[in-house]
Amino acid sequence: MKRLPVCLPAHMNVRMARNIALAAIAAALLSITASWAAPAPAPIILTGADRRPAISLNGEWAAIVDPYFSGLVGFHGGENKDGYFLNRKAQPGDEFPTQYDFSKASTLKVPGDWNMQRRSLYYYEGPIWYEKDFTYQPKEHTRVFLHVGAANYKSWFWVNGVKVCEHEGGYTSFNCEVTAAVHAGSNFVVAAVDNTRHDDGVPTLQTDWWNYGGLTREVSLIEVPETFIDQYDVHLSRTEDSVIEGWVHLDGPLTAMMSETKVEVEIPELKAKISTSLEKIGGVYFHGKVEGLQRWSPEDPKLYKVILRFGNDSIEEEIGFRTVEVRGTEILLNGKPIFLRGISIHAEAPYRTGRAYSDKDAETLLGWAKELGCNFVRLAHYPHDETMLRAADRMGLLVWSENPVYWALQFDNPKVLDKAEQQLDEEIGTSRNHAAIILWSMANETPNTEARTKFITAEAAHARELDPTRLITAALLVKAEGHTMIVDDPLGKALDVIGTNEYIGWYLEHPETADITQWRVEYQKPMIMSELGGDAKAGLHGGENDRWTEEYQANIFRHQLKMLNRIPQLRGMSPWILMDFRSPNRPLAGIQDEFNRKGLISEQGKKKQAYFILQKAYKENSVGKPE
Numbered sequence: 001m002k003r004l005p006v007c008l009p010a011h012m013n014v015r016m017a018r019n020i021a022l023a024a025i026a027a028a029l030l031s032i033t034a035s036w037a038a039p040a041p042a043p044i045i046l047t048g049a050d051r052r053p054a055i056s057l058n059g060e061w062a063a064i065v066d067p068y069f070s071g072l073v074g075f076h077g078g079e080n081k082d083g084y085f086l087n088r089k090a091q092p093g094d095e096f097p098t099q100y101d102f103s104k105a106s107t108l109k110v111p112g113d114w115n116m117q118r119r120s121l122y123y124y125e126g127p128i129w130y131e132k133d134f135t136y137q138p139k140e141h142t143r144v145f146l147h148v149g150a151a152n153y154k155s156w157f158w159v160n161g162v163k164v165c166e167h168e169g170g171y172t173s174f175n176c177e178v179t180a181a182v183h184a185g186s187n188f189v190v191a192a193v194d195n196t197r198h199d200d201g202v203p204t205l206q207t208d209w210w211n212y213g214g215l216t217r218e219v220s221l222i223e224v225p226e227t228f229i230d231q232y233d234v235h236l237s238r239t240e241d242s243v244i245e246g247w248v249h250l251d252g253p254l255t256a257m258m259s260e261t262k263v264e265v266e267i268p269e270l271k272a273k274i275s276t277s278l279e280k281i282g283g284v285y286f287h288g289k290v291e292g293l294q295r296w297s298p299e300d301p302k303l304y305k306v307i308l309r310f311g312n313d314s315i316e317e318e319i320g321f322r323t324v325e326v327r328g329t330e331i332l333l334n335g336k337p338i339f340l341r342g343i344s345i346h347a348e349a350p351y352r353t354g355r356a357y358s359d360k361d362a363e364t365l366l367g368w369a370k371e372l373g374c375n376f377v378r379l380a381h382y383p384h385d386e387t388m389l390r391a392a393d394r395m396g397l398l399v400w401s402e403n404p405v406y407w408a409l410q411f412d413n414p415k416v417l418d419k420a421e422q423q424l425d426e427e428i429g430t431s432r433n434h435a436a437i438i439l440w441s442m443a444n445e446t447p448n449t450e451a452r453t454k455f456i457t458a459e460a461a462h463a464r465e466l467d468p469t470r471l472i473t474a475a476l477l478v479k480a481e482g483h484t485m486i487v488d489d490p491l492g493k494a495l496d497v498i499g500t501n502e503y504i505g506w507y508l509e510h511p512e513t514a515d516i517t518q519w520r521v522e523y524q525k526p527m528i529m530s531e532l533g534g535d536a537k538a539g540l541h542g543g544e545n546d547r548w549t550e551e552y553q554a555n556i557f558r559h560q561l562k563m564l565n566r567i568p569q570l571r572g573m574s575p576w577i578l579m580d581f582r583s584p585n586r587p588l589a590g591i592q593d594e595f596n597r598k599g600l601i602s603e604q605g606k607k608k609q610a611y612f613i614l615q616k617a618y619k620e621n622s623v624g625k626p627e
């Protein structure tokens, strides 16, 4: 077995070492000062957290709406030492009134955005406090993490009044070590979540989706051994046939005994076990030939049980093995050219609406995509959750996953690049083993400025360093000169696959305009039409030139499909969008009612005429065939 150098991408070891050091310092501090001022340890990334046994904290949490954040900030600013995070109860003889009581507060359901749980919170932007009691029994040589699937947008966490972490970013999971804060018997966790949008946020102030706030995905406690597997990457080699390779990274102290312990990657069905010894803290590469491997593909989404072990830690994964690469203007899946018959999807829950989070949400949305004849979905405009990605693995849908660098961020602010890269770390670190994901998208419709191009080029380089096994893309704006669409955004240089958004027939002239439109693409790279379409209110009928009717939307698709076949290097498409979704930018009463109506299906599951036009084209495979 060829042994690879025991090191990981440089930035990872540095950060991991820093985290371990920080966690040690912070843990020391936490044991001395229980105040929230102690520097909270950096949250860590757990790959495949959903594959570990967990103590669920889902369900009803006490909730206090706190628009002025007085539960955290004193009346002259600065910290409120008696903040809500202490979860105090008024005692007889108290000198100072306790003006909050979680046990008397109403509740919010977790997971779930707060906007759709109370009419009074529909438009709410600001902090809301959550509190939950739980019993726990600490175990010898065991560490415990508070796992948060997502908290939009900024969040702070305390356990038994001790600050355990804080986080920025609304669509990626993170994990706060609480080993030093929990004790035997009853405990409580308090969270503050603030969905206020920020000019220096990722995304920034303007988006075209509802700013659903809160603990929008699952929350649990995850127990691991003192030294455990925090991140790992298991994939099929692109260069050596039937070779499984990757790396396993460990967090925690490495005792002398452990240096004799092997890192194991086992695939029982293939009777394969790759054992590699560790030489120092950090990670280890592994590499091993396997016989009889069946590759994952949309037609045959074969998943293998993969068991990763180190000492008394083990994770049982479900992983599909495939390769994806670019050759000239082709996208190759398992070495063969593929056309991506796709659709874009927001994480909007069908029927109930609000932020999607459940297996049922995922299976409904991806079921509609499969029924449409898709082999591909663009999960816009932010990382979707593990339920969606596991479903895509199972159902055989290739995925474009997207970092929410959306529209006009503060591209000249290095702190914003740090935030974008942190969210990329979390997106890729959490979800890097999904066979379904083939594209990491860096951005959507960003303005063509020097600062933007520098920012996203750096972001793309960071993504490549994190994961050299996938393709990098972004959805670009397209310049129209007369009836010629020109794709020459300098950002294209940093991409493997060029995504382009266009709305001929909706934001640009009429559906028939597509018939006389030419395309000039300055890059000899594969291109995906990452957005196209138009609004239609389900059930509203009229002539094919009457905007907002199903007939008009269908007319757009008829003309678009013919035009797409005149773009020689088109290798995929993901029309905007599978299902209507809520957005404050869409107030047209009686038609939009705060929904973007470009869905081919209404949020109540009613399929519009355009759905059947696209479905026919996909089922007959008549699109993606350059004339």
Ligand code: GCU
Binding pocket: 208, 381, 444, 445, 501, 531, 576, 596, 598
């Ligand atoms: C843009 C943007 C989408 C938006 C869409 C629209 O292309 O990427 O997020 O919803 O246009 O205007 O409907």
